[in-house]
Amino acid sequence: MVALASFFSPLSANIYFPALNTLAADFGTSESVMNLTLTTYMIFQGLAPTIFGDLADMAGRRPAYIIGFAIYIGACIGIACCNSFPALLILRMVQSSGSSSTIALGSGVVADIATSAERGVWMGWATSGPMVAPAIAPVLGGIFAQFLGWRWIFWFLVICAGTFIVPFVLTFPETGRNVVGNGSIPPQGWNMSLINYIQLRRQRTLSHPSPLERTSSTQTSLKPHRRLRIPNPLHALTVLLEKDVSLLLFYNSIIYCAFYDIMASAPSLLAEIYHFNALQIGLCFLPMGTGCLLAPVLTGKLLDHNFHRLAHRHKIPIRAGKPTDLQNYPLEKSRIQIVAPFVLLLDLVLLSYGWVLHFETPLAAPLVLMFLAGFASTAAFNAMSVLLVDLHPLAPATATAANNLVRCLMGAGATGVVIYMVEAMGRGLCFTFVAGVVGVFSPILWVLERWAPGWREERRRRVEVEVEKARGLVRGGGESVDRERKI
Numbered sequence: 094m095v096a097l098a099s100f101f102s103p104l105s106a107n108i109y110f111p112a113l114n115t116l117a118a119d120f121g122t123s124e125s126v127m128n129l130t131l132t133t134y135m136i137f138q139g140l141a142p143t144i145f146g147d148l149a150d151m152a153g154r155r156p157a158y159i160i161g162f163a164i165y166i167g168a169c170i171g172i173a174c175c176n177s178f179p180a181l182l183i184l185r186m187v188q189s190s191g192s193s194s195t196i197a198l199g200s201g202v203v204a205d206i207a208t209s210a211e212r213g214v215w216m217g218w219a220t221s222g223p224m225v226a227p228a229i230a231p232v233l234g235g236i237f238a239q240f241l242g243w244r245w246i247f248w249f250l251v252i253c254a255g256t257f258i259v260p261f262v263l264t265f266p267e268t269g270r271n272v273v274g275n276g277s278i279p280p281q282g283w284n285m286s287l288i289n290y291i292q293l294r295r296q297r298t299l300s301h302p303s304p305l306e307r308t309s310s311t312q313t314s315l316k317p318h319r320r321l322r323i324p325n326p327l328h329a330l331t332v333l334l335e336k337d338v339s340l341l342l343f344y345n346s347i348i349y350c351a352f353y354d355i356m357a358s359a360p361s362l363l364a365e366i367y368h369f370n371a372l373q374i375g376l377c378f379l380p381m382g383t384g385c386l387l388a389p390v391l392t393g394k395l396l397d398h399n400f401h402r403l404a405h406r407h408k409i410p411i412r413a414g415k416p417t418d419l420q421n422y423p424l425e426k427s428r429i430q431i432v433a434p435f436v437l438l439l440d441l442v443l444l445s446y447g448w449v450l451h452f453e454t455p456l457a458a459p460l461v462l463m464f465l466a467g468f469a470s471t472a473a474f475n476a477m478s479v480l481l482v483d484l485h486p487l488a489p490a491t492a493t494a495a496n497n498l499v500r501c502l503m504g505a506g507a508t509g510v511v512i513y514m515v516e517a518m519g520r521g522l523c524f525t526f527v528a529g530v531v532g533v534f535s536p537i538l539w540v541l542e543r544w545a546p547g548w549r550e551e552r553r554r555r556v557e558v559e560v561e562k563a564r565g566l567v568r569g570g571g572e573s574v575d576r577e578r579k580i
Contacts (some may be wrong), residue, residue, distance in 0.1 A: 094261055094264070094265050095198075095199040095202050095203070096199070097257060097261075098158060098162075098195045098198070098199065098257070098261065099195045099196045099198075099199045099554070101162075101165065101192045101194050101195060101250070101253070101254060102138070102189075102193050102196055102226075103226035103230070104226040104230045104250070105165075105169075105188060105189070105192050105250060106131075106134060106135075106138075106189075106230075107224075107226050107230035107231055107234070107356070107378070107382070108226075108230040108231065108233055108234035108237075108249075108250070108508045109130075109131075109134075109234060109246070109265065109369045110231050110234060110240035110356060110357075110359070110360055110374070110378065111231050111234040111235035111238055111360060111372070111374045111375035111377075111378070112234050112235075112237070112243045112246060112371060113127050113128070113131075113360050113361075114360060114361070114364060114371065114374075114467055115238045115243050115371055115387055116130075116181075116243055119243065120177075120178045120181065121178075122178055124360075124361050124512065125512050125513065126178075128357060128508060128509060128512060129182065129509070130181060130182055130185045130507075131357055131505075131508045131509075132505045132508055132509040133182055133185060133186050133189075133505070134185045134186065134188070134189045134497075134505075135189070135191075135353075135501045135502075135505035135508060136186075136501065136502060136505045137186045137187075137189040137190045137193065137451060137501075137549075138189045138193040138497060139193075139316045139497050139498040139499070139500065139501025139502045139504075139505070140190075140494065140498060140501075141189065141190035141191075141193050141194055142193055142196075142197040142494035142497040142498065143330075143491075143494045143495070143497075143498055144194075144494075145157045145160075145161055145194030145197065145198065145202070145494065146194070146197045146198075146492075146493060146494030146495075147491055148160075148511055149194075149197070149198050149201050149493070150491050151203065152284075153267050153284045154198055154201060154202055154267060154268055155265060155267050155284050156192075156284065157194060158195070158198055158265070159258075159262060160262065160289035161190075161191045161192065161194045161195060161198075162191065162254060162257075162258045162261075163191070163487040164187060164190060164191030165188060165191030165254060166191075166251055166254050166255060166258070167187070167191075168184050168185075168187040168188035168190075169182045169188060169247045169248075169251045169254065170247075170249045170251055171187070172184045172185065172188060172247045173244045173245075173247035173248050173251065174244075178399050188231040188291065193497065193501075194494075196493065196497065197493035197494045197496075197497060201268075201493065203482065206268055216384035226382070226430045229379075229382065230378075230382070231374070231375040231376075231377075231378030231379070231382065232276045232375045232376055232378070232379055233246075233249070233375070234246055234375050235370075235371045235372035235373070235374055235375020235376060236372055236375065237249065238371040238372070238375075239370060239371045239372040240372075244339055250393075250542060262287075263287040263288070264287070264288055266288070266289065267285070267289075288443055288515040299467050311516055330495070330498075332485065332491060332492050332495040332508075333495055333499070335484075335548070335552060336416050336544075336545075336548050337425070337484065337541060337544075337545035337548045337549060338481070338484055338485070338492070338495070339539050340540060340545075341477060341480060341481060341484075341537075341541060341545075342481070342496050342499040342500070343351045343499065343501075343534075343537070344471075344477075344493060344534055344535075344537040344538065345474065345477045345481075345496060345500055346499045346500035346502075346503040346504070347426060347503075347530060347531055347534050348436065348439065348470055348473050348474065348477075348531065349470075349474070349500040349501075349503065349504050350500075350503050350506075350527075350530075351439065351443055351470065351507075351527050351528075351530070351531055352466065352470040353379070353447065353504045353508050354421055354465075354507050354508070354511045354524070354527050355443075355463065355466055356381075356508075357507075357508040357511050357512070358511045358512060358515055359374070359377065359378065359463070360374050361512060362520065363377055366450065366453050367456060369477075377456075377459075377460060377463070378408045378463070380460045380461070380463050380464035380467070381463040381464060381466060381467035382467060383464060383467070384463075384464040384465060384466070384467030384468030384469075385467040385468070385470075385471045387442070387468060387474065388438055388467070388468045388469075388471035388472040389472075389475050391472070392431065392435075392471075392472040392473065392476055393479075395431050396427070396428065396475075396476055396479055399427050399428075399430055399431055403422070403423055403426065404422065407421065407422060407423070409421065409422050419483070420550070420553070423546065424480070424483055424546070424549070425480065425541050425542050425545040425546055425549075426542050428476050428477070428480040428483070429476075429480075429538050429541060429542045431472075431476045432473050432476045432477060432480075432538060433535075433538055435468075435469045435470075435472040435473045435476070436469070436531065436535055436538070438468075438469040439465075439470050439473065439531065439533050440464065440528050440531050440535075441528075442465045442466045443449040443466070443524050443525075443527050443528035443531065444524065444525055444528040445462055446459065446462045446463075446466065446524050447518075447520050447522070447523055447524025447527075447528075448521040448524075448525075449462060449524055450520040450521070450524075451519060451520040451521035452521075478493070478496070480576050481493065481496055481574050484549060511523070514526070
């Protein structure tokens with residue numbers, strides 16, 4: 094369910110690419126101006142999860158999912174009916190706000206149910222949905238734009254989202270640990286699925302106290318800690334104040350920009366070089382999407398294998414289903430050893446891709462390079478996302494929202510200028526520059542492997558002190574209440 098929910102954000106972004114030229118002609122704008130709808134989409138793709146991530150960590154995963162899909166479906170209906178470019182621009186922002194939170198929420202669910210030792214595979218499956226989208230979305234977008242008109246792209250999204258959200262609301266369980274703990278505490282209110290509700294009603298018909306009723310005192314004790322409030326997007330910004338996290342997010346954003354430079358420029362370059370229509374352009378995205386699809390599962394297995402390998406080397410025990418003591422474990426090293434080879438591959442692909450387009454080689458060459466770019470960049474994204482959740486396991490949705498904020502804002506700038514860069518520098522020099530930027534900032538991985546463990550330990554000690562202070566205040570407050578009762 095998490096993978097399917099996360100499918101809609103990249104689906105909405107990638108299904109749109111083959112129709113860019115058609116939309117520009119329909120709304121009477123240039124291709125560079127129409128690219129603003131990509132830029133604003135990515136800006137809100139970064140901003141919205143900062144609100145939804147805090148909401149999910151505070152009120153639970155289910156409410157955040159339900160609100161996001163309600164916004165998303167409404168925006169898709171509006172876009173399908175709009176007739177002006179300003180309306181399209183605004184509604185794409187709203188659409189992005191509703192769908193973009195699903196990836197951050199998916200990371201939160203994985204952190205709720207998986208330990209660090211098995212998180213790679215779980216994250217791989219959770220991100221398999223988002224990786225399917227680049228494989229099929231451009232083809233669907235090209236078919237709709239070519240034969241039915243671009244509006245059918247958004248009616249299709251409405252139908253898909255409506256078909257998904259009904260069984261999701263009925264069956265998806267709450268996993269937020271501040272709501273259900275380790276799963277032993279029954280959910281309440283809108284955190285409760287229909288299945289939970291039926292189970293509760295059945296238990297209440299029995300004459301003896303049910304497990305749900307026996308945990309009512311636990312639920313009551315949790316209420317003060319999950320008092321609802323307005324979600325604060327600034328909580329995601331506090332994550333950026335951590336040295337290791339800020340470096341990780343910045344570097345991840347550099348890779349993200351390189352990936353989207355290929356995606357955003359491909360429609361106009363393929364039309365210019367090979368004179369393709371919308372359907373043919375959509376089919377050209379298929380190899381890249383296939384690479385994106387294959388990467389997460391492979392990367393997840395590599396991450397977990399490397400985690401166990403280093404744990405065995407450092408004589409750190411791993412028990413299935415139990416948290417691993419990471420205090421003396423080289424966590425950053427175990428993840429970065431997987432990231433580095435894929436980043437090197439991506440850099441070589443970027444360098445080759447620009448000159449292949451410059452010399453206008455047969456179509457097979459850029460398609461193979463697009464496959465490798467999708468595979469390498471997605472593998473790097475996945476490994477760095479797992480590391481991010483490892484660094485902030487108590488607020489994974491908020492940490493992932495901070496990741497979306499940084500990379501989408503930087504990606505928005507990259508997609509907004511890439512066409513101008515190609516026109517000014519030429520295809521070869523443009524992507525050589527992009528490859529150079531990735532290479533210049535790649536030593537960040539070495540910095541993280543060398544110094545991040547110390548920064549992580551400092552954060553752990555600081556959190557322990559804050560927890561002890563909070564416990565002292567709670568104990569002090571309880572003693573005051575006892576004294577008042579005695580008086």
